[in-house]
Amino acid sequence: MPSFDIVNEINAQEIDNAVNNTMKEVATRYDFRGLHTEVEFSKKENRIDVVAAESMKLQAVKEMLIKHFIKRGLEPKVLDFGPEQGSSSGAVKMSADIKEGIDRDTAKKIVKEIKATKLKVQAAIQDDQVxxxxxxxxxxxxxxxxLKGKKFGIPLQFVNMK
Known part of the structure; x- marks a missing residue:
């Protein structure tokens, strides 16, 4: 019987490229000259840490990061930005967790949408995919x-069509 999987996967190399491109742009911008700014991607923790001298610069770096995500073909919806926090050096920092996989609630919504189509298909939740x-x-x-026409708050990929 034909089947496919609905997943939310991220390409870590593309995220790394987007972070590197953001740092290159920060290095070339005049308004960031002489200010401590860093963007760091942790593959183990699936998180991006952004540090800037002030709140306005932090927002500018966040917008640059989102822009570079879009340029690299990544969905900015996978970024879950936390609140701004002050650091001991007087700078401002923010963390963005990268959402990968489909959580239980979203998977249930997807299955509900599939059942609402009244098509002769079966949907089964398996770990972090459907x-x-x-x-x-x-x-x-x-x-x-x-499903492509619906919004679930995360990007969906359709893989393993057999």
Missing amino acids: RVTGKKIDDLQEVIRV
Whole structure:
């Protein structure tokens, strides 16, 4: 029986490239000259840490990071920015957690949407992904089309079409 998986995967190399491009832009901008600014990507913790001299500069770096995410073909929705915090050196810092995988609540919403289509397909939640199976490939393609039109707060990829 044909099937496919609905996942939320991120490409760590592309995130690293976006962070590096952001740092290059910070280094070339006149308004950041002489100010301590850093953007760091931790692959182990799936987090990006941003440090800037003041709150306005921090927001500018955040916008640059989002811009470079879009340029690299990444969804900025995967970034979950935390609150601004002061550091001991007088700078301001912010962390952005990178959301990967589909959480239980979102997976239930996806399954509910699939059932609402009244197509002859079955959706099953497996860990951090949703597997959809059906007898006809046309039905599976219709499910993909319907889900692409909906907003779930995370980017969805459709993989392993068999």
